[in-house]
Amino acid sequence: xxxxxxxxxxxxxxxxxxxxxxxxxxxxxxxxxxxxxxxxxxxxxxxxxxxxxxxxxxxxxxxxxxxxxxxxxxxxxxxxxxxxxxxxxxxxxxxxxxxxxxxxxxxxxxxxxxxxxxxxxxxxxxxxxxxxxxxxxxxxxxxxxxxxxxxxxxxxxxxxxxxxxxxxxxxxxxxxxxxxxxxxxxxxxxxxxxxxxxxxxxxxxxx
Numbered sequence: 001x002x003x004x005x006x007x008x009x010x011x012x013x014x015x016x017x018x019x020x021x022x023x024x025x026x027x028x029x030x031x032x033x034x035x036x037x038x039x040x041x042x043x044x045x046x047x048x049x050x051x052x053x054x055x056x057x058x059x060x061x062x063x064x065x066x067x068x069x070x071x072x073x074x075x076x077x078x079x080x081x082x083x084x085x086x087x088x089x090x091x092x093x094x095x096x097x098x099x100x101x102x103x104x105x106x107x108x109x110x111x112x113x114x115x116x117x118x119x120x121x122x123x124x125x126x127x128x129x130x131x132x133x134x135x136x137x138x139x140x141x142x143x144x145x146x147x148x149x150x151x152x153x154x155x156x157x158x159x160x161x162x163x164x165x166x167x168x169x170x171x172x173x174x175x176x177x178x179x180x181x182x183x184x185x186x187x188x189x190x191x192x193x194x195x196x197x198x199x200x201x202x203x204x205x206x207x
Contacts, residue, residue, distance in 0.1 A: 002083075002196045005039070007186055010083035010199055012040045018090050021076070025065055027051040027058035056150050056160060063147040074098065075146065076138035077163050081186040084198045085138065089179040093140055102172045103141035105164045106179035107133040133176055136183050139163045141174070 002010065008026075015021050022045070028035045029051040040046050049065050052058040059077055066075065074097070078085065089106055097104035110132040116125045139162060141149075149166035152158075160166050164174045186195050 002192070002199050003201065006034070007083050007195065008035075008080050009038050009040055011078070011080050011085075012043075012046065014083060014085060014087075015076075015078065015090075016043070016045055018087050020091070020094050023047065025049055025062040026080070027062050055162075056154050056166070059163065060147065060150050060154070063143055063150070066143055067147065072143050074103075074140055075143050076140050077146075078138040079185055082137055082183055083186070083195060085183045086180055089177075089183060090138065093138060093177050093179070096175060096177050097140040100175040102167060102174045103139070103146075104175035104177045105139040105162070106136040106183065107176045108136060108179060108181045108183075109133055111181075134181075135162055135164060136179050137162070139174075141167065145172075 005013075012024050012026065015024050024045060025047045026035075026040075027049050032051075035041055035048065041048070047065060049061045052061055063075070074094075076090070076093070085106075093104055093106050110129040112129070114127040114129050114132065115123050116127055118124050141163060146163060146167070149170050149172075150163070153160045153166045153169055156169075158166075158169055160169065167174050182198060184191065184194070186192065
C-alpha cells in the first residue's frame with residue numbers, strides 16, 4: 001500500500017485517466033486473494049482475465065479476450081509494477097507508434113557504464129553504451145500481430161522477457177520512443193520508498 005492504494009490501483013488509475021485509453025484488461029492469477037478487494041475490481045472499464053505461468057501466457061490471455069470482442073486495433077502492454085508512467089510519455093508513444101509499421105515501446109537510453117561479468121561476478125569486459133537502451137513499458141502493437149508473435153515464441157520455447165522481443169523474433173523492428181527514466185519497475189524493497197515519493201498526491205497539471 002502506498003498513499004492508501006495498492007501499486008496496481010495507482011497504475012490502472014493512471015492508465016484509465018489518459019484520454020486515449022478506453023479499457024484496461026488485467027491478467028490476475030485465479031488464486032489471487034487481493035484483487036477483488038481493490039477499488040478497480042468492479043470498475044466498468046476494467047476487465048480481469050486469468051494470469052498465466054509466464055508473462056507471454058498472461059498477455060496472450062488478455063489478447064484472447066480482446067479477440068473475442070472483435071478488437072483488432074492497437075494495444076498497450078504495461079507492467080503493473082510501473083505506476084509512475086506519465087501521461088506525456090503515453091501520448092508520445094501512441095503518436096509515434098501509430099505512424100510506425102510495426103509498433104513502438106517506451107525506452108530510456110543507457111547512461112551508466114555497462115559491464116559484462118563472468119559467472120563468478122568478475123568483470124569480463126566493458127560494453128559500449130552507444131545505442132543501448134533500457135526497455136520500458138507500455139509497449140504498443142496491433143492486437144493480432146502481437147498475438148501471433150507471442151504464440152510463435154511460446155511454440156518455439158523462446159526466451160522472451162517483453163513483447164518487443166517476440167516481434168524481433170519474427171523479423172520485425174519496433175520503434176524505440178524515448179521516455180522518462182522515472183518510469184521504473186518496482187522490483188526490490190528499496191524501490192517502494194522511491195515509488196512512494198513519486199506517487200505523492202499531485203494535480204492534474206503535473207500528470
